[in-house]
Amino acid sequence: MESLQSWESELVDRIYECSFVPELWPEVLKNTSKISESAGASLFVTHPQVTAWTASKNSRDITGRFVAEGWYWQGKLMSLVHKSRHPGFLRDVDLCSQDELEAEPIYRDNWRKMGLGWGAATAFSLPTGEALSIVLSRTVAQGPADAAVIRKLDTLRPHLARAAVLATRLHLERAEAASQTLAALGLAALVLNEAGCVLSANALIEGMGHLVHWRAGDRVALKDRSADDMLVDALARVKLGDHNGVQSFPVRDPVNDSPMVGHVVPVRFSARDIFARSTAVFIMMPVAAPNSPPVELVMSLFDLTPAEARVARGLAAGKTVDDLAGDNGVSPNTVRVQVRAVLEKTGCQRQTDVVALLGVSPRYAAETRRRADAAQPASNCRIIRTDHACAKTALLTRGGMQRGYAAILRLRAPIF
Numbered sequence: 001m002e003s004l005q006s007w008e009s010e011l012v013d014r015i016y017e018c019s020f021v022p023e024l025w026p027e028v029l030k031n032t033s034k035i036s037e038s039a040g041a042s043l044f045v046t047h048p049q050v051t052a053w054t055a056s057k058n059s060r061d062i063t064g065r066f067v068a069e070g071w072y073w074q075g076k077l078m079s080l081v082h083k084s085r086h087p088g089f090l091r092d093v094d095l096c097s098q099d100e101l102e103a104e105p106i107y108r109d110n111w112r113k114m115g116l117g118w119g120a121a122t123a124f125s126l127p128t129g130e131a132l133s134i135v136l137s138r139t140v141a142q143g144p145a146d147a148a149v150i151r152k153l154d155t156l157r158p159h160l161a162r163a164a165v166l167a168t169r170l171h172l173e174r175a176e177a178a179s180q181t182l183a184a185l186g187l188a189a190l191v192l193n194e195a196g197c198v199l200s201a202n203a204l205i206e207g208m209g210h211l212v213h214w215r216a217g218d219r220v221a222l223k224d225r226s227a228d229d230m231l232v233d234a235l236a237r238v239k240l241g242d243h244n245g246v247q248s249f250p251v252r253d254p255v256n257d258s259p260m261v262g263h264v265v266p267v268r269f270s271a272r273d274i275f276a277r278s279t280a281v282f283i284m285m286p287v288a289a290p291n292s293p294p295v296e297l298v299m300s301l302f303d304l305t306p307a308e309a310r311v312a313r314g315l316a317a318g319k320t321v322d323d324l325a326g327d328n329g330v331s332p333n334t335v336r337v338q339v340r341a342v343l344e345k346t347g348c349q350r351q352t353d354v355v356a357l358l359g360v361s362p363r364y365a366a367e368t369r370r371r372a373d374a375a376q377p378a379s380n381c382r383i384i385r386t387d388h389a390c391a392k393t394a395l396l397t398r399g400g401m402q403r404g405y406a407a408i409l410r411l412r413a414p415i416f
Contacts, residue, residue, distance in 0.1 A: 008035075008152070008155070008156070009241060009243055011028070011031050011032070011156070012156065012159045012243045013241070013266065013268040013269065014027070014028050014031065014268065014269065015028055015156070015159045015160055015163045016159065016162075016163055016265060016266045016267070016268045016271070017268040017269045017270060017271045018163050018164075018167055019162070019163045019166040019167055019265055019271065019281075020166070020167070020170070020181060020267075020271040020274055020275075021269075021270050021271055021274075022054075022167045022170070024270075025043065025054045025167070026054060026055060026056050026057045026060065027056075027057075029041040029042065029043060029054070029055060029056040029134075030056035030057060030058065032056075032134075032136070032153075032156060032160070033056055033136050035149065035152050035153060035156070036120060036136055036138065036145045036149045036150075036152075036153060037138065037142060037145075037149075038120075038136040038137055038138050038145075039058070039059065039116060039137050039138060039139055040055065040056045040058050040059025040062070040063075040136070040137055041055065041056050041059070041134065041135070041136045041137075042054070042055040042056070042059060042063040042066075042134070042135050042136075043055070043132070043133070043134050043160075043164065044067075044072065044132070044133045044134075044135070045130055045131070045132055046072065046130065046131045046133065047130040047131070048073075048131075049070075049072075049073075050067045050072050051130070053067055059137070062114065066106075066110070071105070071106050071110060074105040074106060075103075075104040075105045075106055076096075076104070077092060077095065077096060077101075077104050077106065077119075078121070078123075078133070078135075080095045080096070081095065081121045081122070081123050081133065082123045082125065082131060082133070084123075085125065086122070086306070087304070087306045087309040087310075088122060088150065088153075088154040088157060088306035089120050089121065089122045089134075089136075089150050089153040089154055089157065090120065090121060090122065091118070091119070091120045091144050091145055091150065092118060092119045092120070092121075092144070093118070093144045111137065112140070115139050115140055115141075116137045116138070116139060116140065117138065117139060117140030117141075117142075118137070118138040118139075118140070118142065118143060118144045118145070119135060119136060119137050119138065120135075120136045120138075120144075120145050120149075120150065120153065121133060121134065121135040121136070122134050122153075122157055124161055132161065132164055132165075134160060136153075154305075154306055158247075158248075159243065162247070162248070162263060162265055163265070166185070166265060166281075166283075170184055170185065177274065178191055178199070178200040178274060178275050178276075178278075181274060181275075182200060182201070182202035182281075183202055183203075185202070185283065186204075187204065187283050187284065187285055188202065188204040188205035188208055188260075188283065188284040189201070189202050189204070189205060189281055189282065189283045189284070190202070190205050190220065190281070190282055191267075191275050191278045191280075191281050191282075192220075192235060192278065192279055192280050192281075192282060193277055193278055193279050194235075194239045194279040196219060196220075196232070196235055197217065197218040197219055198218045198219070198220050199218075199275070199276075199277060199278055200275070205284065208284070210223070210253065210254065210255040210256075211223055211224070211251060211253055211255075211260070211284070222251060222262075223254070224251050224252040224254075226252075227249060227250065227251040227252065227262060230249040230262075231249075231262060231264065231282065234247050234249075234264040234280075235264065235279065235280060238264060238266045238279055238280045239279055243266075247263065247264045247265075248261060248262070248263050248264075249261070249262055250262070251284060260284045260285060261284070261285050262282060262283070262284050262285075263282070263283045263284075263285065264280050264281075264282055265280060265281045265282075265283065266279070266280050267279060267280055267281060304341075304342065304345060305341075307328075307338055308338050308341050308342050308345070310324075310328065311324055311335060311338040311339055311342055312342050312354055314327065315339070315342070315351050315354045316354065321335045321336055321339065339351065342354060
């Protein structure tokens with residue numbers, strides 16, 4: 001993931017402020033649209049119709065009509081965005097030819113009449129059956145966003161997702177006090193200051209003595225040592241304003257044999273009116289359905305970049321390094337670097353371990369092993385596993401592949 005510039009880092013702080021001060025979303029979406037020099041940006045929740053939305057101020061009226069008149073699913077463009085399962089932003093020109101775009105109802109009958117002509121979007125499919133999407137529009141004269149712009153948007157994507165999830169769990173109502181907010185989340189949560197001391201906690205996390213060790217001086221530690229190390233590291237980065245590291249990670253539950261996912265959400269700007277003297281809110285979310293994990297959740301859990309996620313998907317599909325190089329228009333050496341990154345972050349030693357991690361059948365995995373071994377020496381893709389990566393993989397494989405993945409994103413009843 002690319003490092004953020006100083007102004008982008010401030011935007012990430014504003015994004016996290018929206019977690020608890022939702023009326024600021026229009027301003028954040030406006031600033032997000034500036035990255036791509038877009039005319040505006042909108043955020044939608046669908047299930048499957050649009051159940052909630054918000055937008056930058058300059059496009060709020062347009063988005064309101066867009067929703068009221070049922071444009072979201074007209075044509076095929078948004079369906080393609082959702083079905084692509086792409087772990088990043090996609091341009092309309094990545095999905096459709098120029099002739100196809102001209103025939104799209106939203107372009108032909110709506111956007112073109114307003115001088116809009118190009119778009120970029122991303123979508124998150126959620127275990128609850130809902131989906132979250134962000135859509136940006138550009139004028140006809142501007143042309144499509146270039147690759148550099150999409151990379152910048154991709155650096156913001158995980159932060160936008162975390163903030164939107166928390167805001168929607170609070171039903172987009174401004175939080176009034178720390179205790180009320182933590183109770184309203186319906187998730188085990190606590191508030192920490194920059195020294196790691198607990199300022200406030202809800203009953204759910206106080207009842208997790210098998211996961212959380214309460215220490216003297218209002219300090220807390222996770223009994224899963226690998227998760228505790230990641231929590232300490234995440235808090236240190238939040239204190240420094242560094243948004244580039246891992247902020248979502250697995251937490252092993254040794255008693256109930258049901259892994260959790262921990263999220264560190266920075267408290268920024270006016271959100272500190274609610275959480276006084278605080279640095280971050282730490283939240284633990286339970287495991288989702290007992291199925292093999294989709295690549296998007298693996299990407300979120302292990303902080304894979306979009307390029308690394310594409311490699312993971314390709315490995316799961318049985319493709320070799322040469323196959324992936326041809327598909328993505330890069331050299332085999334570039335793919336090998338990405339494979340190494342996937343192996344390191346997931347704690348796998350071989351490409352076939354990644355296939356197994358994604359829940360592919362043993363027979364298919366055996367065929368993948370044969371192809372991979374024939375195409376590339378194992379020494380090119382072996383790596384020593386770190387404790388953190390091993391802990392994450394253990395969560396995905398614990399108790400058999402049928403119980404292993406963590407839901408990074410959950411929305412309940414969002415109201416924008």
